[in-house]
Amino acid sequence: xxxxxxxxxxxxxxxxxxxxxxxxxxxxxxxxxxxxxxxxxxxxxxxxxxxxxxxxxxxxxxxxxxxxxxxxxxxxxxxxxxxxxxxxxxxxxxxxxxxxxxxxxxxxxxxxxxxxxxxxxxxxxxxxxxxxxxxxxxxxxxxxxxxxxxxxxxxxxxxxxxxxxxxxxxxxxxxxxxxxxxxxxxxxxxxxxxxxxxxxxxxxxxxxxxxxxxxxxxxxxxxxxxxxxxxxxxxxxxxxxxxxxxxxxxxxxxxxxxxxxxxxxxxxxx
Amino acid sequence: xxxxxxxxxxxxxxxxxxxxxxxxxxxxxxxxxxxxxxxxxxxxxxxxxxxxxxxxxxxxxxxxxxxxxxxxxxxxxxxxxxxxxxxxxxxxxxxxxxxxxxxxxxxxxxxxxxxxxxxxxxxxxxxxxxxxxxxxxxxxxxxxxxxxxxxxxxxxxxxxxxxxxxxxxxxxxxxxxxxxxxxxxxxxxxxxxxxxxxxxxxxxxxxxxxxxxxxxxxxxxxxxxxxxxxxxxxxxxxxxxxxxxxxxxxxxxxxxxxxxxxxxxxxxxxxx
Amino acid sequence: xxxxxxxxxxxxxxxxxxxxxxxxxxxxxxxxxxxxxxxxxxxxxxxxxxxxxxxxxxxxxxxxxxxxxxxxxxxxxxxxxxxxxxxxxxxxxxxxxxxxxxxxxxxxxxxxxxxxxxxxxxxxxxxxxxxxxxxxxxxxxxxxxxxxxxxxxxxxxxxxxxxxxxxxxxxxxxxxxxxxxxxxxxxxxxxxxxxxxxxxxxxxxxxxxxxxxxxxxxxxxxxxxxxxxxxxxxxxxxxxxxxxxxxxxxxxxxxxxxxxxxx
Numbered sequence: 152x153x154x155x156x157x158x159x160x161x162x163x164x165x166x167x168x169x170x171x172x173x174x175x176x177x178x179x180x181x182x183x184x185x186x187x188x189x190x191x192x193x194x195x196x197x198x199x200x201x202x203x204x205x206x207x208x209x210x211x212x213x214x215x216x217x218x219x220x221x222x223x224x225x226x227x228x229x230x231x232x233x234x235x236x237x238x239x240x241x242x243x244x245x246x247x248x249x250x251x252x253x254x255x256x257x258x259x260x261x262x263x264x265x266x267x268x269x270x271x272x273x274x275x276x277x278x279x280x281x282x283x284x285x286x287x288x289x290x291x292x293x294x295x296x297x298x299x300x301x302x303x304x305x306x307x308x309x310x311x312x313x314x315x316x317x318x319x320x321x322x323x324x325x326x327x328x329x330x331x332x333x334x335x336x337x338x339x340x341x342x343x344x345x346x347x348x349x350x351x352x353x354x355x356x357x358x359x360x361x362x363x364x365x366x367x368x369x370x371x372x373x374x375x376x377x378x379x380x381x382x383x384x385x386x387x388x389x390x391x392x393x394x395x396x397x398x399x400x401x402x403x404x405x406x407x408x409x410x411x412x413x414x415x416x417x418x419x420x421x
Numbered sequence: 422x423x424x425x426x427x428x429x430x431x432x433x434x435x436x437x438x439x440x441x442x443x444x445x446x447x448x449x450x451x452x453x454x455x456x457x458x459x460x461x462x463x464x465x466x467x468x469x470x471x472x473x474x475x476x477x478x479x480x481x482x483x484x485x486x487x488x489x490x491x492x493x494x495x496x497x498x499x500x501x502x503x504x505x506x507x508x509x510x511x512x513x514x515x516x517x518x519x520x521x522x523x524x525x526x527x528x529x530x531x532x533x534x535x536x537x538x539x540x541x542x543x544x545x546x547x548x549x550x551x552x553x554x555x556x557x558x559x560x561x562x563x564x565x566x567x568x569x570x571x572x573x574x575x576x577x578x579x580x581x582x583x584x585x586x587x588x589x590x591x592x593x594x595x596x597x598x599x600x601x602x603x604x605x606x607x608x609x610x611x612x613x614x615x616x617x618x619x620x621x622x623x624x625x626x627x628x629x630x631x632x633x634x635x636x637x638x639x640x641x642x643x644x645x646x647x648x649x650x651x652x653x654x655x656x657x658x659x660x661x662x663x664x665x666x667x668x669x670x671x672x673x674x675x676x677x678x679x680x681x682x683x684x685x686x687x688x689x690x691x692x693x
Numbered sequence: 694x695x696x697x698x699x700x701x702x703x704x705x706x707x708x709x710x711x712x713x714x715x716x717x718x719x720x721x722x723x724x725x726x727x728x729x730x731x732x733x734x735x736x737x738x739x740x741x742x743x744x745x746x747x748x749x750x751x752x753x754x755x756x757x758x759x760x761x762x763x764x765x766x767x768x769x770x771x772x773x774x775x776x777x778x779x780x781x782x783x784x785x786x787x788x789x790x791x792x793x794x795x796x797x798x799x800x801x802x803x804x805x806x807x808x809x810x811x812x813x814x815x816x817x818x819x820x821x822x823x824x825x826x827x828x829x830x831x832x833x834x835x836x837x838x839x840x841x842x843x844x845x846x847x848x849x850x851x852x853x854x855x856x857x858x859x860x861x862x863x864x865x866x867x868x869x870x871x872x873x874x875x876x877x878x879x880x881x882x883x884x885x886x887x888x889x890x891x892x893x894x895x896x897x898x899x900x901x902x903x904x905x906x907x908x909x910x911x912x913x914x915x916x917x918x919x920x921x922x923x924x925x926x927x928x929x930x931x932x933x934x935x936x937x938x939x940x941x942x943x944x945x946x947x948x949x950x951x952x953x954x955x956x
Binding site for chain 1: 531549656
């Protein structure tokens with residue numbers, strides 16, 4: 152039998168071609184960026200090289216990582232405080248549809264509300280420290296994850312619950328062994344959207360008012376006409392988002408081994 | 422613990438009259454409790470933290486009467502609509518162009534996914550250096566925020582067009598124009614609304630955040646201006662305006678969608 | 694000796710919804726009984742309410758009229774909230790869809806019932822392993838349902854119920870969705886397992902051959918409103934060879950008689 156894990160020669164060749172294409176796109180982006188730097192001057196558009204050097208320097212000095220650490224803790228804390236009740240609430244309310252119906256217009260309103268517009272309000276309430284950023288992340292994360300989980304619980308296959316009950320499962324077993332695992336893909340889908348958004352929310356709150364964090368670095372760089380500093384901070388924020396996505400992908404792969412493999416996102420469908 | 426059957430059937434069962442009353446009563450009670458909590462917060466924490474509901478209402482009335490509310494809303498909507506339109510055009514056209522070449526799609530995929538993760542608002546301070554404090558920096562931010570939403574939704578939409586339907590139509594001899602109108606258009610319509618429903622409120626919200634950072638007018642300017650002079654009533658009134666504006670837009674878009682997609686079962690889409 | 698399961702004048706109609714009239718009677722005046730250790734098959738045309746009947750017995754649905762006795766005691770309820778699916782583990786139910794838990798591997802699906810019943814020990818594990826061997830699933834213990842073939846999923850669903858040994862097992866066309874060859878194999882497997890323990894089985898099918906091959910006795914359901922139209926004792930001695938069931942004496946005559954009763 153053929154080993155299914157080893158790609159056949161044509162597949163390998165096309166994969167190599169794709170990697171080359173990726174490098175090519177990367178090179179084009181860097182070239183365009185350099186062209187912009189050359190045309191407008193480093194004062195307006197910092198060069199890729201200067202950004203790379205500054206990035207390494209500020210990572211080495213620990214300054215960049217310290218600010219990234221603040222932003223990351225705000226986002227992580229907010230995701231935790233907002234995400235945990237957002238997952239638990241639909242699971243606990245599964246047998247109480249009336250309560251879900253009562254909450255619904257308020258949740259829909261919260262979901263649709265422009266949460267980022269609340270940032271000044273949170274600064275009024277919690278000051279310019281970490282608390283106001285965490286509060287903003289909490290409101291951003293909570294509603295997204297709540298509706299994602301609720302969708303998962305609602306889409307639950309009633310026949311699986313019945314089967315489990317016939318096999319002798321108590322309500323507790325049903326909640327733990329049927330409802331929760333069935334909702335996990337939806338919960339993940341929620342966090343996948345909520346976490347990058349939460350990191351962005353922390354950065355935005357720092358942009359408005361803060362004395363530390365990546366948003367503060369951006370604002371500070373702009374104030375000193377230091378475009379290199381601005382770019383480095385934005386790059387770091389983007390890397391945080393990518394890291395969060397990679398971690399979630401790895402967790403999802405582990406937790407959802409039982410699912411048939413699905414197509415990647417931007418698949419062409421041809 | 423009792424073993425009542427835990428099917429979702431009890432959720433789907435039609436609400437009886439008493440149940441309807443319970444739900445409406447519960448909603449009214451919860452709304453009252455929220456306002457009471459607001460009032461209580463104003464009394465215990467002081468007007469610097471919590472503007473009392475009455476004062477907020479009076480401020481809203483004053484803003485409505487002197488015309489500032491309308492001019493701020495119009496200023497915000499102007500940028501939001503312009504950014505939405507530009508992003509909409511590129512976000513729809515690019516996927517159609519990319520669709521022709523799977524290789525190009527694969528080539529740009531990592532770049533798209535990476536740049537999508539850039540917190541676009543963080544570019545605002547740099548854009549202000551470039552463009553000054555006019556509408557331009559906000560417009561760029563709004564366009565970037567909306568572009569990715571439209572791009573991803575359209576891409577998913579194109580992929581979702583059922584190829585079997587198209588080849589079936591070819592087999593029975595439908596013209597390409599007819600196929601485009603009958604199959605591609607109707608298949609894309611739900612995605613178009615999904616994109617619109619997600620992207621337009623997001624454009625408004627992005628404009629408001631842009632106005633926090635740089636502006637001379639608009640709803641966001643009003644909120645941030647009030648915060649900077651510790652006018653908590655102004656912050657509350659501004660947030661209420663922003664909330665009402667976006668929720669009203671959501672309601673209108675939902676209404677339009679329900680009307681246009683009468684043939685489809687209703688579902689709540691995920692936010693992108 | 695009273696029968697293990699007794700159905701008396703059972704009736705079912707679905708309740709009114711959104712101001713519509715209640716549905717016509719799906720089942721009406723339906724009565725039969727099952728003795729301990731008996732393999733009863735029920736044949737009926739599609740839409741005859743076969744699944745509804747099993748759902749009512751397994752208590753995933755209510756009856757609108759009549760009574761069900763389990764071991765001589767009434768277990769009937771009209772209140773949907775008072776239903777006890779599987780009535781305290783005395784009734785096993787193998788449904789048409791396998792309803793395996795997609796996030797559990799084969800072995801974990803088989804052990805699920807034991808787990809929730811708090812009966813998971815070395816003896817029950819060994820029993821599960823023996824059943825897995827018996828139906829040819831050895832080597833597939835760690836596979837997830839989506840990695841198994843249709844026939845393998847059916848076998849998993851079957852032994853998931855057999856492993857906790859409920860006194861009565863209901864089966865709702867469990868082999869309807871697989872190809873003919875696999876179906877014959879599954880029928881043979883089922884008979885072999887049944888010979889080992891002689892459980893009481895109520896097996897519903899639309900396939901007359903299947904009803905004859907498996908059952909001691911076959912009931913024929915009429916069209917809606919369904920009731921028992923006829924009853925036939927299967928004269929074919931056991932052990933039976935399912936593959937050659939057509940050739941066995943008595944098959945052809947029984948088949949003809951049942952076919953005449955199924956409208």
